Amino acid sequence: MPSGLVALLDDIAGITKLAAASLDDVGAAAGKAGSKAIGVVIDDTAVTPRYVVGLSPERELPIIFKIAMGSLRNKLLILLPAALLLSAFAPWAITPLLMLGGAFLCFEGAEKVLEALGIGGHEEVEEAPMEAAHLEQSKVSGAIRTDLILSAEIMAIALADIEKSSIVHQGVILAVVGIGITIGVYGVVGLIVKMDDIGLHLAERRAATTRAIGRGLVRGMPVLMETLSIVGTAAMIWVGGGILVHGLDVLGVHEPAGSIHHAAEAVTHASGALGGFTGWLVTAAASGVFGLVIGGAIALALHQIHKLRH
Known part of the structure; x- marks a missing residue:
């Protein structure tokens, strides 16, 4: 009897170690996959605050909570099952879908750049006043729709970076x-x-120091919001361009990926201790330029179509 109990405890210990190792694997894989989507995450963080502008301060956090719950529903109830179905039955479609998302990110970013330059801006449409509850619901719905696109790109990037494994393992990583x-x-x-x-x-x-910090935060908020807007736009173009460059390479079109890789390698070797950073900077800048060109072409084409239709 004691020997049977010892054997049982050994089995439980073995199962526990296996479970812990699996959790470590999931955590590491989730961290690696999530890090690939960091540019889209920056964009998501930069875009969302605009949806609470103009609303009462006491409703800001409840609205953000509603948007966060909508984002979780997007990821876990819509995008996660869709990603697993793609992985199981149509893995060939992941790269083209990623590229479509990348093209959309390039278009969104380039459109903002063109509008800042006074080219192809949206015409201002005067909207009828809304009741507070209706306005809040409208902003939450709009934020969740935007989040669906960005979340789809995040989940697709994460899925593409997960090593081939069981569908359950992939599902757990994507959920994390x-x-x-x-x-x-x-x-x-x-x-x-x-x-x-x-x-x-x-x-x-x-306290004078505390008051100074408070006044600094209040004065700094407009600068922070403007900086977030610029960073978000740059992130969209850089990430979208990078996805397109990589996708073309995977599909057999090795330019501009080859030229960007050779340029980054040359800069890395010439930069000594800063080689890793400068190589990444060249890759990011070149991907951003490519994304801006593609996104700008799409934005200008859609603007011309809009003008012809109206």
Whole structure:
């Protein structure tokens, strides 16, 4: 009897070690897959705060929570099953779908650049005033629709980077990536949105240092929001261009990937200790230029079509 108990405990210990190793594998794979989508995550974080602009401060965090829950539904109930079906039955479609998403990111980023230059901007349409509840619901719905596109790109990038394994293993990794990124993005968004309120609260304190920090936060918020907008646009173009370059290479079109790779290698070797950073910078910049060209062409073509139709 004692020997049987010892054997049982050994089996339990072995199962526990196996489970722990599996969790470590899932965590490592999720971290690697999620890191590939960092550019889209930056864009998601930069885009979301605009959906609470113009609403009452006390509704900001509840609205962000609603958007976060919608984002989780997008990832776990719509995109995760779709990604697993693609992986099981049509893995060949992953790269073309990634490229479509990359082209959309390039288009979105290039359109913002063109609008900043006064080219092809949207015509302002005067909207009828909305009740607060209707306006809130409209903003939440719009944010969740935008999130669906960005989340699809995040999940597709993560899926493409997961090593071939069982469908359950892939599903767990994608779920961890989806939940982790959602918590990270909307946690940061909530902090950004409430930063001015935190600044006002600190500015009312007695301590001079605390008041100075509070006033600095309040004055710095417009600069931060503008910086986030620029970073988000740059991230869209860079990530979208990188996806297109890589996708073309996978499909057998080895330019511009080959030229970018050779240029990055040359800069890396010439830069000594900073080689890793400068090589990445060349790759990112070249991918961004390619993305801007492709996105700009799409945006200008759609603008011409819009003009012809109207």
